Structure formats: C-alpha cells, structure tokens
Amino acid sequence: MKHVLAFLLLNLVAAGPAYAQAKVHGLFDVELRRAALAQPALTSVRAACLAIPRDPSWGSLKPIDGLKATEGYGTDGAANDYAWAVMVMTGRTLAGDTASETSLRDLLLAWAKAKAFENTAVENDAYYALKRVLLPTIVGYSVLQRGLDEGQRRLITGWIDPLVRKIDRTFDGVVDRNNHRYLADSVLMTWGAVTGDESLYAKGYDRYRTVLKEARPDGSLSLETRRGARALWYMRQSLTSLAVMAEVAATRGADLYGHRENEVNFDRIVSYLLNGIVEPNVVMAYASENYIPGGEQDFRRQDMGFLAKRSHGRHYMAWAEPVVARDRPGLATKRLKALFVRNLRSDRPLIDEFVGGNATCFWGR
Template structure:
C-alpha cells in the first residue's frame, strides 16, 4: 500500500493533478515567504510578538558543536544537543518575523556546526539516531528560512551537511523502531527535506509512511505499537499525530489533502485524533490497552497517564505544537474537539515550540 501511495503521488505530480480546494505552491513544511509577509501586517501583530517572545541568549554564540550523539542508560535519549535545538528554534521564529539580528546569529550558528561536521559521528544505534532525528526538522525549517538571499558558499555547506544527516537517519534497525513513532518521525523528516530540496523520491518515500500508518490504525483509533506503552500510551499517540501533521502540511504544499485521506478500512487522521482526545477525556478507556506496560517510561503505573504534553515542558517545549496547523486544515467532529481543547488548555501557553513540528509552530501557523 505504501508503494502504491508513492506511485500515486508521483503520477499526480507528473500530471499536475491537485485538489483545487487545497493551498499549494511551496516547498518544505510551510510557505516561508507568504508567512513572513503576513507577520509584518497589523492583523498578525500579536502573532509576530509571539515569534519574538523568547529572548536571544548570548551563550548560544559559544555553543560547541557536537560530533557524536550516543546511546544512554535506561529510558530516554541523548539530550546533549538540547540547547542547540532550542537556539535554532527560537532564532528561526525570530528570523521569520523579520529580526535581522536573529537571522544573522542563526546563519552563523548553523555554519559553525556545519563546518565542524556536527552529528556526523552519531552512534549507529536507535536511541542515538532518535536524538539525531529530533534535530532535523528544526534544521530543515531553519534552512528554509535562511535560504533566500544566503551567500552561495554558505548555503551549499549547510545544504550538504543537513542532507547528509537526513540520509543517515533513513536507516533500518530490524525492530519495532522501524515501524513505530521513531520511523514515522524519520519519514516526516524525509518528506520535509525532500520537498524543500526538490528531491521528489525522498519526499515520496517520506509521505508514503502516512499510508502505512493509516493501514496500521485499529478500529478504536489506536496504534498497537504505541497503545501498549503504559502511562505513555497517549504520549506516543500524540507524537505520531505530530509527525503525521508534518507530512500532511508538506503534502499540502504539493497540493494534496492528507488530512482527509481515508484507508480502505475507513481509518484517517481524524480516527487517530479522536482516539487521543477520547483518552484525554476518559482515561479509563486507555487502561484497556496500556496495561501491557511495554517500556512505559518514568511512570510504571499504567493507570497514571502521562498528560504532560498538555503543559509547557521544563525545557521550554510544548508537545502540542502540531495543533496550530491541524486546527486550520481538518474538518469534522475530531477537529472541532481539538479546537475546543486548544482554546481551553493550550492557546494560553503560546508560543508553542517543539522540535517534532520544526520549531515555533505559533509563528508558522498561529492565527490572531
């Protein structure tokens, strides 16, 4: 089915077929030029302020490039590059909003890390590669923001560096991580970077994962490999939705509506979204499948659901950043429920910044 979807995308691109109701005409995650122009208008004054809400830390200029991400003991992945990714996401949002100083700092930061071949010696093990995958959407977005007007030599150096890292994470480990949220994240990166650089084969490979995920959705809207994760069952359902949102927005730039796509069994993005919202509203529903308690994370009691993704995390991220895009593009009951949750519990926490959606999602998609 994934191969068929890839062929369908290729044929439609070749024939110029697109859904007329869909916005189209950009490469990458979102329309950088159009969004930058919108942020300069009076109507988007408040959103622009949220792009600029996080101050620049002078310490970012002295961040030392990290050549190797490594596996860690126990649950979790290497966080040594967390300050770097935070700097990239903050500076990208500020640059998109027209902060020339942030743009210059971002360009210099990425060039230093590219010149030092950062991350290129990452340990070839799934936990270390997962840490690398988390770096690549922010880097792809930063590149898209910087590319217009960038000096050719620097642009080429950044492009070659990021391209090499993206190709590195397109890797098979012969285990569940080749099918769960780890792989969906990797394919979201392939989709964005492939679209950004005009590599249609890479983009199509990434987008084909969307079809695979829909085929894996169970009747109740859950995914077997994520639903068994004990207290973090909803955590990983949400994480998969974040990566699917990245794919859907990338496809939207190519003229395709993946939000509305339905599998032969009737599963769709809305099916997954409904399962997440049902679990948040009625945690007892989650216990039916979370009781397997497979690699549950810090909390070992599967009844104690981890809903920290509804709050701003201690490291500044907000893992519901994907909702900024989803509430604009989907239709139906599940999306209406998401909009309600967003207005009640999330919007007040803007700006929503998260590497799984590429950075400051409020800056990229937020509406006044």
C-alpha cells in the first residue's frame, strides 16, 4: 500500500504545474485519494465508497431556509437527509461514479441558488446544527470542484462562504470554548484550506493548540468530562474535531497529531477516552458535576452509544479511520487499532458529518 501511494505521489509531482493548479487542499488531498482508489490495492475501500446506493429521490430534497433553535436538549435535525445525501454521493463521486457526481453537483447548485440555511436562527444550538451540515458540504464541493465551470464554482462558493463566516460567532458562554467551538473551527480551517483563506485556516490551527493547552495532564477536557453520563461521549466529540484539524494540517505538511503542549498531545487525549471506555470509573469524579448530561441523569451510567451506528447509518467513531490509517507509533494508536478491529471495522463504511462524510472512503486502507 505504501509503495502504491509513493508511486502515485511521484507521478503527480512529475506532472508539474498542471497538477499544482488543480490541487485541492482541504480535509484530504482529493486528487491523490482519487488516484489511489483506482488502484487494485484499494479495491475493498473503493467498494466502501460505493456501499450506500444513490437514492434518486435526493434530487427532490427541498432547500431548507434556515435551521431552528430547539427546546431543551437536542439539535434541529431538519438537514439530516440533505447531509446524508451529500456524504453518500461525495464518496461515490470520489470513487468515480459519474451519476452520483452529476446528482451531487445538481443538489449543491440547487441549494446554493436557494441560499439554503441563510436564515438560520442566531442561537447556539441552531448554529451547531449549521456547523454539522457545513463540513460535509465543504468536502462535497472540494471533491466536485475540478468538474465545475467557473460560474458553478462562484455560485457554490458564494453560498458556502457567508455561511462559514456566520458560524464564526461567539455567544458569550461555554459554547465559545467547548466542543461547539472546536467544531466551528474545524469547519473554518477546512474551508480556509479549500479556498486558500489563511485567516480561516489559522483559526483551526490555533484552536487545536488551545485545546491541548487547556487539557488536564491526564488528557481529559474539563468542559466535556463534567457532562455527566455523556462525559465520554463529549470527549469523543472533541477528538473528532481535533482529528479533522490534524488531517487538514497534514495536507499542508504540518503534523498536529505529533504536536505537544505541556504534557498533552493528541495521543494523551485518545488514551483518556480509551481508558474511560474500558473502565468508566476513570471519569466519574469529573462526570459527577452532571452539567447538562442529556437524557440520562445518573452520571455513573456512561453513554457508550457512540460505539455503534446511529440514524441514517452514521457512526460517531468515524474519526478513528484517519488515525488508524496513519499507522502512527505509540500505545494510543495500538489501543485504538484494537478497538477498531473489535468494535468498528464490521460497521464500515464509517460515515459521519462531524468528520466530513465517508471516512472509510477518504482514509481507509
């Protein structure tokens, strides 16, 4: 596999300026991945890109004017069908399915013309729903980009760009510093990489370092582990956004996975989550604060639902795909691989909007 990717990379570099002009930075190197998926070594992964069929009814999805605030605990799920359609068709497009490419292009153009999501309520939970849908939309655009004409690119970017800038907002509360902010900055960073906006890219890069600085020496995140029965759930949520930021940085040759602030790096946070999965008592002292725990009020009953598929076939552990694929040294990676083989591999393809789509298709091997 390494030899195949090295060969492809050498050929792409040899192609010179023509390739450099077409190169798309973003969540992953689109053209390098497209070329790799065409090789026999990744036949099974290409099959994962195509595992979910394209639903013709997706072309009839009506643009959503805006996402709304919800009462109590939860997030507006009005855009779930749209996000699922985009994620499925993006993977299929990357694998060379021309029908999906046409459908994805038409869907994004239609929603761009309608200025979908423009009237999203200015509330933190409505904006959270918008952040969730923006990441797969950005990745879909990055995969489509080479086949769009200038007018189509302008239309789609003219729709996405103000939405991305809209979510760069503070609400003067905890959501400006917890997983809500991590998600926002992962979106800003990805869009910044796709469009070449260095100020947006820097938002995510700087946030990643801030998260490490604010983590406890044991790798726990104080604003997440206090969440009662969902303490580990939100630790996993934060790791997803950190993985997205690290992958975007990697397309530019920067190693955020290896970056350390004081005693903490990515592996330390992963290890804390894995320790909690094996022995939930690890998190109990923090979780006992029981701050907005969700439906389960007993902090001792840690929600491990993220280890299984959820609605629309999405999987909250999709972030493990790029980490495992990098084959990084260290005990944290070995333990994550063991969890992957034991609990996650049979659920492939792992698809999730928080990681931008079909993670098995984007990074799997």
